[in-house]
Amino acid sequence: xxxxxENSSFYSFPFGTNGDTPMPADYDADGKxxxxxxxxxxxxxxxxxxxxxxxxxxxxxSGDVPVAADYDGDNKADIAIYRxxxxxxxxxxxTSGLIALQFGTSEDKTVAADYTGDGKADVAFWRPSxxxxxxLRSENTTFYAAPFGAANDIPAPGDYDGDGKADFAVxxxxxxxxxxxxxxxxxxxxxxxxxxxxxTPNAFVR
Numbered sequence: 001x002x003x004x005x006e007n008s009s010f011y012s013f014p015f016g017t018n019g020d021t022p023m024p025a026d027y028d029a030d031g032k033x034x035x036x037x038x039x040x041x042x043x044x045x046x047x048x049x050x051x052x053x054x055x056x057x058x059x060x061x062s063g064d065v066p067v068a069a070d071y072d073g074d075n076k077a078d079i080a081i082y083r084x085x086x087x088x089x090x091x092x093x094x095t096s097g098l099i100a101l102q103f104g105t106s107e108d109k110t111v112a113a114d115y116t117g118d119g120k121a122d123v124a125f126w127r128p129s130x131x132x133x134x135x136l137r138s139e140n141t142t143f144y145a146a147p148f149g150a151a152n153d154i155p156a157p158g159d160y161d162g163d164g165k166a167d168f169a170v171x172x173x174x175x176x177x178x179x180x181x182x183x184x185x186x187x188x189x190x191x192x193x194x195x196x197x198x199x200t201p202n203a204f205v206r
Contacts, residue, residue, distance in 0.1 A: 013035075015046075016035075016046065017039070019040065020037035020040075020046075021039075021066055022036070022037055023037060023038050023045070023066050023068045024036055025069070025070075025077030026076065026077055027077045029074065029075040033050075034047055034048060036048065036068070038060070040062070040064075043058055043060035043064060044056055044059075045057050045059055045066070045079050057079060057092075059081065059092055060081040064081035064083050064084075064090075065084060065110065065206035066079075066081055067081060067082045067089070067112050067206060068080055069113070070120065071091050071099075071112075071120055072095045072120060073118065073138075074094055076094040076095075077094075078091055078094050079091075080092065082104070082206060084106050084206075086102075087102055087103065087104040087105045087106065087108070088100060088101065089101040089123050091123075101141075103123055104134070105127075107128060107129060108125035108128075108134075109126045109127075109155055109205050110124070110125050110206045111133070113157045113158070113159075113166035114138075114159075114164070114166055115137075116135075116137055116139060116165065117164040117165040117183075118138060122135050122137055122138045122166075123136040123138075124157075126149070126205075131147055131151070131153070132145050132146065133155075146168070146181075148179075149168075149179070150170075150172065152173070152174065153170035153179075154170060154171045154172075154173065154198065154202050154205075155169070155170055155205055156169045156200075156202045156205075157205075158201045161182040161183065161184045163184040166183075167183050168181040169181070171193070171199040173195050173196070173197070175191070176192065176195060177189055177190065177191050177192075178190045178191075178192055178193075178199070
């Protein structure tokens with residue numbers, strides 16, 4: 001079900017099957033999100049492009065989790081997986097080709113986003129046991145880490161201050177509080193939601 005931003009009307013269409021993981025993103029660089037799913041049973045991506053046509057591609061293996069994002073800065077989402085058992089990222093960049101990176105462990109939660117503001121998603125994860133964020137910079141593959149959050153927080157990264165850089169953020173269900181470490185405007189906290197709610201930006205954290 002899709003609610004149009006331009007007039008608040010909605011439409012729906014069938015796409016995918018039971019057990020698929022939804023991975024909507026702009027795979028064809030037309031400024032519109034495309035319907036897409038990752039099917040764990042056969043490690044295949046199915047993408048219905050808004051410019052027309054449906055493509056499918058096998059990428060990954062049993063146990064992998066999908067982490068699509070624009071890792072090469074061409075405005076197209078790239079097919080990518082995180083191999084949790086080995087702490088490996090496999091990224092099929094639409095312009096720059098295949099890349100594989102070792103970054104993370106089996107306990108980590110993937111939080112890929114553009115934290116440095118260069119127009120490319122950075123490989124990143126949040127470690128629940130230490131509440132630390134680890135970011136591998138796309139521009140030079142150096143990394144930095146910083147603590148932010150508490151036990152049982154739900155990571156919800158996003159660009160909350162509009163400076164083009166993703167910010168560390170968590171939702172704390174027991175308090176219904178959002179805690180944001182904005183890259184430009186600094187720390188903020190806000191109460192919003194119920195204890196049973198899930199933050200929307202967390203939908204693609206694996």
